[in-house]
Amino acid sequence: MKTSSQSDCSNIGQKTSDFCCIIVAAGGGSRFGGELPKQFQPFLGETVLSYTLRSVLRSPKCSECILVTAPGMIEDIQRLVAQFVVSDRSRVTVVSGGSERADSVRNGLISLQGSKTEIVLIHDAARPGLDEATIERLLDALQHHDGAAPALPVVDALKKQEPDSISSVDRTDLFRIQTPQAFKRSSLEGLYGGNHSGALDDFELAQAAGLNLTLVAGSETLSKITYPEDLVRLERLLSDTTIFEYRMGSGYDVHAFEDGSHVTLCGVEIPHTRALKGHSDADVAWHAITDALLGAISDGDIGDHFPPSDPQWKGAPSSVFLKFAADRVAAMGGRIVNIDVTLICEEPKIKPHRDPMRKSTCELLDLHPHQVSIKATTTEGLGFEGRREGIAAQAIVSVALPIRNASATD
Numbered sequence: 001m002k003t004s005s006q007s008d009c010s011n012i013g014q015k016t017s018d019f020c021c022i023i024v025a026a027g028g029g030s031r032f033g034g035e036l037p038k039q040f041q042p043f044l045g046e047t048v049l050s051y052t053l054r055s056v057l058r059s060p061k062c063s064e065c066i067l068v069t070a071p072g073m074i075e076d077i078q079r080l081v082a083q084f085v086v087s088d089r090s091r092v093t094v095v096s097g098g099s100e101r102a103d104s105v106r107n108g109l110i111s112l113q114g115s116k117t118e119i120v121l122i123h124d125a126a127r128p129g130l131d132e133a134t135i136e137r138l139l140d141a142l143q144h145h146d147g148a149a150p151a152l153p154v155v156d157a158l159k160k161q162e163p164d165s166i167s168s169v170d171r172t173d174l175f176r177i178q179t180p181q182a183f184k185r186s187s188l189e190g191l192y193g194g195n196h197s198g199a200l201d202d203f204e205l206a207q208a209a210g211l212n213l214t215l216v217a218g219s220e221t222l223s224k225i226t227y228p229e230d231l232v233r234l235e236r237l238l239s240d241t242t243i244f245e246y247r248m249g250s251g252y253d254v255h256a257f258e259d260g261s262h263v264t265l266c267g268v269e270i271p272h273t274r275a276l277k278g279h280s281d282a283d284v285a286w287h288a289i290t291d292a293l294l295g296a297i298s299d300g301d302i303g304d305h306f307p308p309s310d311p312q313w314k315g316a317p318s319s320v321f322l323k324f325a326a327d328r329v330a331a332m333g334g335r336i337v338n339i340d341v342t343l344i345c346e347e348p349k350i351k352p353h354r355d356p357m358r359k360s361t362c363e364l365l366d367l368h369p370h371q372v373s374i375k376a377t378t379t380e381g382l383g384f385e386g387r388r389e390g391i392a393a394q395a396i397v398s399v400a401l402p403i404r405n406a407s408a409t410d
């Protein structure tokens, strides 16, 4: 994750079908009420904003995502991104917004300077239900238009209340406009420089500038969260489309001591009078976690993927094995929920090194510290651990895997 000053756009793709997305999250959401701004409200096990962000990042065509927020919220949003965006964090940049929506979008566009992406999507943080089909419709529409927005036809009867009467309004050709609204980047130049007060959204500004615009089919899941009841309704709608199953995995490993000056546990070199013997760096803790992750997705064990007989793994850092297992989880659309490791040994003492070991594991796997637990115990002098012949580690992990997407067309 980058702040605006760190943005170098070096990872921006070259393809014209790629897009950048500006997510506007600067509003206070006064109509929602409550102590927390609505983008920080709990939503399907995370928050509204992180859910929205991940829905955009899920598209492989998204080359960069700019989160525009109020200056006082930048640290909160960076923490939230670190907590919930497991991978692809390098595609996220957080910048400060302005007093009006158009000011915030302008700041987002400024942070894109240097990007080669020709298409910009502008999205509301309070619309978490974006799917890839809508993104594809918007990108298709830009082949023949300067801008496009998702929209739903008005289906309820419309009435206009006047001082002395109520009249009917013809709803034919009336639509509810949603976001993300997609634009050719070149067409946005100059759009946010003038007086934009009163403009409801970017589409309205584009209309006023005479751009060639069109509407594409929107979705009920893209409805905006304005009031608490909207949040409850969307949670129900979206939890019906993606169902996760929670899988457990366990791993166990042992390495014997040999002559040496340190042991490596969770990627941390711990000074000791002995070393752990092994084909790789003998990181018994990360080996146990690797096996637990592979177990959770029924994908064999560490020896299947990295045979000890293969010379290329001699002396290899165990980060290679653990990252491989985490990538296999991610490739299935899954995410690690939590990891709990217990080291079993009389020596060295684990407790003084526990925090660096947690930190190292979190950094490797893009996890938050609350998702990783590292504990240690002795065997009261019994067994090989008690005789100080080696170290054992056992790990238990939980992994969330998507098992059904009811909105999928296949």
Ligand code: MG
Binding pocket: 253, 254, 255, 278, 282, 283, 284, 287
């Ligand atoms: Mg091992």
